[in-house]
Amino acid sequence: xxxxxxxxFILKLHEYFACxxxxxxxxxxxxxxxxxxxxxxxxxxxxxxxxxxxxLKINSNMENQKEDQLHKIxxxxxxxxAWVIQEQDPKVQLAIGPTIDNGFYYDMLLSSALSSEELPKxxxxxKELIKGKHSMTGQEVDYAEAKKLFGDSxxxxxxxxxxxxxxxxxxxxxxxKFTDLCRGGHVENTSxxxxxxxxxxxxxxxxxxxxxxxxxxxxxxGLAFSxxxxxxxxxxxxxxxxxxxxxxxxxxxDLLVFSDLVGPGMPLFTPKGNIVREAIITFSRELNNELGxxxxxxxxxxxxxxxxxSGHYDKYKEDMLSVxxxxxxxxxxLKPMNCPQHTQIYASNPRSYRDLPIRFSxxxxxxxxxxxxxxxxxTRLRSFSQDDGHDFCREDQIESEISNILEAxxxxxxxxKISYWMxxxxxxxxxxxxxxxxxxxxxxxxxxxxxxxxxxxxxxKEAIGEAAFYGPKIDIMAVDAIGRxxxxxxxxxxxxxxxxxxxxxxxxxxxxxxxxxxxxxxIGSPDRFMGILIEHxxxxxxxxxxxxxxxILPISEKHLEYSxxxxxxxxxxxxxxxxxxxxxTLGKKxxxxxxxxxxxxxxxxxKEIEASKVGVESRERGQMGAQGLxxxxxxxxxxxxxxx
RNA sequence: GCCAAUGUAGCUCAGGCAGUAGAGCAUCUCCAUGGUAAGGAGAAGGUCAUCAGUGCAAAUCUGAUCAUUGGCUCCA
Numbered sequence: 001x002x003x004x005x006x007x008x009f010i011l012k013l014h015e016y017f018a019c020x021x022x023x024x025x026x027x028x029x030x031x032x033x034x035x036x037x038x039x040x041x042x043x044x045x046x047x048x049x050x051x052x053x054x055x056l057k058i059n060s061n062m063e064n065q066k067e068d069q070l071h072k073i074x075x076x077x078x079x080x081x082a083w084v085i086q087e088q089d090p091k092v093q094l095a096i097g098p099t100i101d102n103g104f105y106y107d108m109l110l111s112s113a114l115s116s117e118e119l120p121k122x123x124x125x126x127k128e129l130i131k132g133k134h135s136m137t138g139q140e141v142d143y144a145e146a147k148k149l150f151g152d153s154x155x156x157x158x159x160x161x162x163x164x165x166x167x168x169x170x171x172x173x174x175x176x177k178f179t180d181l182c183r184g185g186h187v188e189n190t191s192x193x194x195x196x197x198x199x200x201x202x203x204x205x206x207x208x209x210x211x212x213x214x215x216x217x218x219x220x221x222g223l224a225f226s227x228x229x230x231x232x233x234x235x236x237x238x239x240x241x242x243x244x245x246x247x248x249x250x251x252x253x254d255l256l257v258f259s260d261l262v263g264p265g266m267p268l269f270t271p272k273g274n275i276v277r278e279a280i281i282t283f284s285r286e287l288n289n290e291l292g293x294x295x296x297x298x299x300x301x302x303x304x305x306x307x308x309x310s311g312h313y314d315k316y317k318e319d320m321l322s323v324x325x326x327x328x329x330x331x332x333x334l335k336p337m338n339c340p341q342h343t344q345i346y347a348s349n350p351r352s353y354r355d356l357p358i359r360f361s362x363x364x365x366x367x368x369x370x371x372x373x374x375x376x377x378x379t380r381l382r383s384f385s386q387d388d389g390h391d392f393c394r395e396d397q398i399e400s401e402i403s404n405i406l407e408a409x410x411x412x413x414x415x416x417k418i419s420y421w422m423x424x425x426x427x428x429x430x431x432x433x434x435x436x437x438x439x440x441x442x443x444x445x446x447x448x449x450x451x452x453x454x455x456x457x458x459x460x461k462e463a464i465g466e467a468a469f470y471g472p473k474i475d476i477m478a479v480d481a482i483g484r485x486x487x488x489x490x491x492x493x494x495x496x497x498x499x500x501x502x503x504x505x506x507x508x509x510x511x512x513x514x515x516x517x518x519x520x521x522x523i524g525s526p527d528r529f530m531g532i533l534i535e536h537x538x539x540x541x542x543x544x545x546x547x548x549x550x551x552i553l554p555i556s557e558k559h560l561e562y563s564x565x566x567x568x569x570x571x572x573x574x575x576x577x578x579x580x581x582x583x584x585t586l587g588k589k590x591x592x593x594x595x596x597x598x599x600x601x602x603x604x605x606x607k608e609i610e611a612s613k614v615g616v617e618s619r620e621r622g623q624m625g626a627q628g629l630x631x632x633x634x635x636x637x638x639x640x641x642x643x644x
Numbered sequence: 645g646c647c648a649a650u651g652u653a654g655c656u657c658a659g660g661c662a663g664u665a666g667a668g669c670a671u672c673u674c675c676a677u678g679g680u681a682a683g684g685a686g687a688a689g690g691u692c693a694u695c696a697g698u699g700c701a702a703a704u705c706u707g708a709u710c711a712u713u714g715g716c717u718c719c720a
Contacts, residue, residue, distance in 0.1 A: 105715095116648055204715035205647025212717050216646055219715075247712090251655080260693085260711060316720060337720055366720095371645055372711090374718065468720060492720090519720090556677040584678085591681035605679060617680070 009053050066226070073193050074099040074224045076136060076175065076186040077126070078106050081200070081220060083178035084125045085110070094180070095155035095208060095217055102234060103198065103224040107206055107217040109155070114218055119200040122220075127195040134176040136186045141172045150181045155208060155217075197231045198224035241482055246534035247377040253539050253596060255530075255547070256378070265375040265382030267527065272547035275576065276533070279545050280526045281363055283415070283643070284387035287408045287522055293361035293389050298341045300365065304331035309500055310340040311436050315469055321369045334367035339519055342390040343501040346515075351505040356515060357393035357401055363526070364388075378531030379486070386525050391518040392498065394505075398516055402452055402474075402491055405520050409476060409489045412522050415643050418536060420488075422458050423475040424449055425466030436470050437496040445493045446472045468519070470496040480536040488524040488532070540597040540619060543636065544643045550577040550636065551593040552614075555586050555605035563604045566614060566629055573633050575640070594619075600636065 035045050078097030081104075085092055089111055097106035141149065143164045149172055150156035159181065163170050173182045175190065187193060201221040208214035225231045242248070250256045255273030262268060269277055288295065301323050307313040312320075321334040335341065342360045351358065365385050374380055391401050413420055426446055427435050435442070449472055453460045460474075467473060476489035494517040504512045523529045533545070543549055550570060554563040563579055570577040578598075580589050586603070593601050603615035613626040638644075 114648090202714060203648045206716045207646080210717075212645085216716075218647070221715075258712090264711065310720095312720065319719080339720080368719085371718075373645065373647095373716085376713085380719080470720080487719095553680090555679060558677075583676095585676090585683060586678055586680065588678090588682055589680095594681055601680085603680070607679085615679085623680070 009056075069187075069192075070224075070226050071099055072185055072187045073226060074104040075182075076190065076193060077198055077222060077224050078104040079136075079173065079175055079178065079180050079182070079186070080126050080129055080190070081106050081122070081222060082108070082180060083129065083176065084122050085220075086178060087125075088122075093153040093155060095153070096159075097180075100221075103201070103222045105219050105221045107155075107208070107219045109153075109215065110218050114203060114220075116203045119203070119220070123198075123200040126198075126200075129176060130190045130193050130195045132176065133189055133191045135189045136173060136175040138171045138173040138182070138184055138186075141170050143170070146170045146172070146181060149179060156181050194227055196228040197226060198222055199231065237482070241484075241535075244482065244535045244538045245377075246379075246531040249534050249539040250378070250531075253534075253547075255534070263382070264372065265370060265380070267378060267381065267383075273530075275547040276541065276545055277526055277530055280523065280529055280533075281385075281387065283412065284522050284526070285361075285363075287412060288361040288387075288389060291359065291389075291404055291408055292357075293359040293391075296342070296345060296360045296362050298335075298338060298362060298364050300334055300367070301332050302335050302341065304333060306340045306344075307333060310343075310497055311469065311500065312336065312340065319369050321367050335364070336366055336368045338362045338364055338366070338386070338388045339390055339497065339517070340501070343497065343503055343517075346392050346503055347501060351392075351515070353394060353505055353507045353513075356505060357391050357397055358515075359389060359391045361387070361389040378527055378534075381525075381527060384525045384527040387522050389520050389522075391520065392503070392515040393518065394507075394513075395516055398448055398493065398518070399452060401518055402449075402493075403456065405491055405518070405522075406452070406456060406458075406474075409491075409522055413476070413478070413489075416523075416533065416536075417542075418532075419479045420476050421479070422453060422460040423466065423477055423487075424453060424460050424462045425468075425473045425475050426462060426464050427467040427472065428465035431465065434469060435467065436500075441495045442472070445495050449474055449491075449493055468492050468494075470494045471519075473519075478532060478536075480532060481538065482535075484535075486528075486532050488521075488529060490519070490521050490524065492519040494519060541599075542644060543599045543639045544641075546597075546599050547576065548578050548596065548598050549575050549640070550600045550602060551596070551598045552577065552579045552602045552604060553586065553589045553593060554580075555603065557583065559604050559606070559609060562609045566602065566604065569629060570633060573637060575633070575636055600632075602632070 035042070038045060040048070075098075078099070082094050082097055085106070085108060086094070091111040093109040095107040095109070097104060143160070146160045146164075147157065150160065160170065171182060171184055172179050173184065173186060174180075175186070199222065201223050204219045204221065205216045206219040207216055223231060223234065225234060250273070253272070254270050255276060256267045256269050258264070258267060285295065304313060307316075307320070316336060320336050323332045323334055325332060342362070345360060346358060363385050365383055367383050368381075370380060370382055375382065391405075393401050427442055450462075453474065463475075466475065471492050471494040473490050473492035475487050478486045478488045480486065498517045499514050503515055503517075505515055507513045533541070541547070552563050552567055552570075554560050560581065567577055567579040580593065582589065582592075584592075590601065590603075597619065599619045601617040603617065605615070608615050608626060611626060612628070614629055614632060616624040616627050616632060618624055
């Protein structure tokens with residue numbers, strides 16, 4: 001979305017140049033550097049900028065209009081859906097029918113259950129109504145009229161009361177024989193809707209106003225676009241996403257499995273899958289070392305007391321798995337997080353202001369008793385680990401500690417070639433019971449993170465209500481190859497927990513002070529991140545992450561001996577290599593190798609043996625001809641070392 | 645936990661309005677010794693998710709349970 005004036009545009013450009021030049025440049029210097037690099041006359045340079053601005057602005061206006069019309073189409077479709085339902089089920093209590101990214105939905109309380117087999121029939125009726133070229137008109141209604149028109153539905157009634165209380169205007173829109181309470185934003189006539197460009201999608205239950213305490217309504221989802229072409233494009237995109245699904249690829253590439261006997265949400269990593277998982281952990285471990293985190297090892301079971309002090313017991317008891325001892329009377333739990341344990345390592349010694357920051361990292365497996373409907377592949381698990389770390393520091397050290405962690409996260413995500421944006425997650429001031437600690441403490445913590453983001457010139461969005469219960473956080477949202485977003489890294493500023501555990505250090509003036517605790521994860525959970533990576537790369541891992549980096553294919557059995565020699569040499573060099581000894585045609589072996597998305601295939605036949613070479617085919621660069629084994633080894637070793 | 649859909653061979657899927665199941669790939673054996681995405685022939689492989697009910701008879705109908713998928717809620 002581009003709606004900005006020229007001045008903001010120039011300021012944004014400044015920011016862009018500053019971000020993309022070496023750090024030491026001010027924005028203005030950034031512009032100048034780019035200007036000198038282009039070697040254009042000054043006037044021309046700025047006229048290009050002006051032209052670009054105009055063009056963006058015009059495109060943006062056109063986009064806006066198009067989006068506006070699409071929104072109207074979707075919104076109208078929601079009403080038409082409700083119309084059809086109301087004719088079928090006159091006792092239905094309608095709630096709301098807004099638009100969403102790919103279409104619309106309508107929430108309602110039906111008098112009898114609806115099966116998804118009914119959807120095509122409802123869809124057909126909607127199409128008929130659309131073809132009836134009904135016009136849609138609205139008129140303002142007063143409180144009494146609104147109650148008379150829509151009072152049958154307790155949900156509409158609730159909204160009417162609310163609108164009335166806030167002194168807002170109410171409008172009733174009518175399409176054909178159906179009238180609905182609505183703010184507006186519809187097409188003027190249903191002839192504007194392409195009946196082939198929408199499709200009723202699915203049924204789901206949804207709580208009224210999104211609260212578990214309210215009754216569950218039936219939600220009917222519909223996909224809607226401005227043309228059939230765009231609907232088809234969207235459906236194709238879904239197909240593509242399905243092909244990348246980490247659950248499907250995880251099985252096909254022999255990376256991980258689930259077993260009914262082991263249980264849901266508890267993945268079993270195969271040797272190949274574990275290579276990827278360990279590669280992720282090793283990289284995080286390296287970054288942790290650079291940041292000065294000392295890795296600790298901690299048990300999986302803890303006394304309840306620990307979590308009572310940390311506050312997790314009160315807040316998350318329902319989501320922890322309890323463990324019973326035959327001997328000890330203590331209530332115990334499998335640990336759902338590491339932070340409380342790390343406080344106990346801190347507390348094991350008196351600490352001086354000179355010792356700080358004290359940093360612990362941990363890759364322990366964590367267990368959370370997620371509700372069955374919440375589990376999903378690798379993205380939501382009952383057993384998982386985190387590349388977790390806790391940084392105990394003085395207040396004057398917060399900024400530099402977080403800056404360093406931010407740099408490490410940037411480095412990690414650049415290596416994985418994942419784009420991302422940052423979210424400043426704040427508490428919800430209207431929901432104070434969700435959080436620990438006083439307003440004063442939160443008012444101190446939140447601006448620190450905001451300032452850091454601004455100082456680092458990091459574009460970010462603020463999100464009210466997304467904070468952890470003990471403090472605000474910076475969350476890193478990864479955007480994968482097909483545009484989906486995932487929350488991965490996190491940096492959380494906690495002024496609460498150290499005090500609850502009575503942690504302290506002796507300051508330079510001899511007084512006891514409470515340290516600050518920074519909770520952080522570089523890529524979040526290695527398990528979950530692996531799922532994201534599988535989808536991001538569509539299973540084609542870069543060489544350093546590939547479970548198998550090279551497959552050797554002898555053309556026939558008589559080339560096996562030389563192939564074994566190549567295999568041994570590569571293996572000795574630390575390359576993950578496989579030799580296909582199967583008695584198949586070359587075509588079949590190549591197909592089999594390509595299906596595993598291996599980065600390199602080496603073909604060995606008479607020609608190669610004669611020349612003492614190997615025939616190289618790269619997944620990315622295609623056939624590369626014959627190379628000496630040493631040359632090939634040297635190149636792939638470098639790729640692995642540089643994490644390419 | 646709630647709403648909806650799904651569960652047939654290792655994998656991908658047919659079939660089935662009741663009369664105990666099929667294909668392709670993978671696996672194994674034999675033949676073919678192959679030059680950049682499937683050479684040929686044969687064999688083996690299934691309590692049709694689990695448990696219960698109704699039938700002379702259940703993979704098929706009914707119910708419950710489990711698991712998976714898509715939503716809602718939750719996510720330290």
